[in-house]
Amino acid sequence: xxxxxxIPTILRTHTGGEKAVEASGKTVAQVIDDIxxxxxxxxxxxxxDEKLHRFVNVYVNDEDVRFAGGLEAEVTDGDTVTILPAVAxxxx
Amino acid sequence: xxxxxxxxxxHVDAIVAHARRDHPDEACGVIAGPDDGSDTPERYIPMVxxxxxxxxxxxxxxxxxxxxxxxxxxxxTPVVIYHSHTxxxxxxxxxxxxxxxxxxxxxxxxxxxxxxxxxxxxxRIVEGExxxxxxxxxxxxxxxxxxxxxxxxxxxxxxxxxxxTGSDDVPDA
Numbered sequence: 001x002x003x004x005x006x007i008p009t010i011l012r013t014h015t016g017g018e019k020a021v022e023a024s025g026k027t028v029a030q031v032i033d034d035i036x037x038x039x040x041x042x043x044x045x046x047x048x049d050e051k052l053h054r055f056v057n058v059y060v061n062d063e064d065v066r067f068a069g070g071l072e073a074e075v076t077d078g079d080t081v082t083i084l085p086a087v088a089x090x091x092x
Numbered sequence: 093x094x095x096x097x098x099x100x101x102x103h104v105d106a107i108v109a110h111a112r113r114d115h116p117d118e119a120c121g122v123i124a125g126p127d128d129g130s131d132t133p134e135r136y137i138p139m140v141x142x143x144x145x146x147x148x149x150x151x152x153x154x155x156x157x158x159x160x161x162x163x164x165x166x167x168x169t170p171v172v173i174y175h176s177h178t179x180x181x182x183x184x185x186x187x188x189x190x191x192x193x194x195x196x197x198x199x200x201x202x203x204x205x206x207x208x209x210x211x212x213x214x215x216r217i218v219e220g221e222x223x224x225x226x227x228x229x230x231x232x233x234x235x236x237x238x239x240x241x242x243x244x245x246x247x248x249x250x251x252x253x254x255x256x257t258g259s260d261d262v263p264d265a
Contacts, residue, residue: 085193
C-alpha cells in the first residue's frame, strides 16, 4: 500500500475532486487498476490498447514512465505517481 | 472564470516576441496566475517546444513536471496556455483540440504567417468544444509593442462587467 497519486484538474471528476489519492501496486498498471476499482472511469482516460494514452504523461517521482517501461514501470512504497496532461498541439 | 481574456500588454508583447523569435517553428508557454478563481494571468513562463517543429509543439515532459510542481507550490494555475501557428490562422487545430486538457485555461493562439502583423486570439476548449472569446489588453502599447491583430468578429464585452482596480484598467477608447 501507499503510493500517492497526484491527479490533474481535468481528471478530478473521477476522484470526487481530490487532488491526490492513495493507491497500491507494484507497477504503474497495478496502481491505475487499484484507483479504477474505487474511482471508475479514470483508467479509460489514461490507457488505450494496453498502453499509456498519448495525451497524458505519467511520472514515478521525477521520471516520465514513457522512458522507464511504460505501464510496467515499477513503483515502491512512498513513491509519488504524478499524472499530467501533455501540453501539445500543432497546426494540423 | 470569465468569458473574456484580460491580459497585460507586456505579456502580449512577450508572447509575440517569443513567437517571432522561434518562427518558423511553433513557440509555446504559459502565464500562471493565482488559483483562486480570479482568472488573472500574472507570471509569464516561456517553454521550450520539445518538438522544435513548424507544425507541432509539445512541452518537454521534464519541464512540464517542473512547471506543474512550481505552480502547485505557489497555488497557481495555468491561466493562459499559448502557442503559435506559423503558416496557418490562429485557430485551434484538431490536434490542439484533442490535446487540450485545461478546461479553465485561456488557450491563446498567435499566428506569425504574416511577417508584419501577428494575429492574437483566445479560446476556451472544453471537452472538444471550442469557444472563441474577446481579448482585452490592459495597458497602452509602447513604442516597442508588437503589431497585433485581434479578431474583430468576436463580440466585445462591455467594460462595466469588470471591477476596475485602477486607471490602467479602463479600456482604450
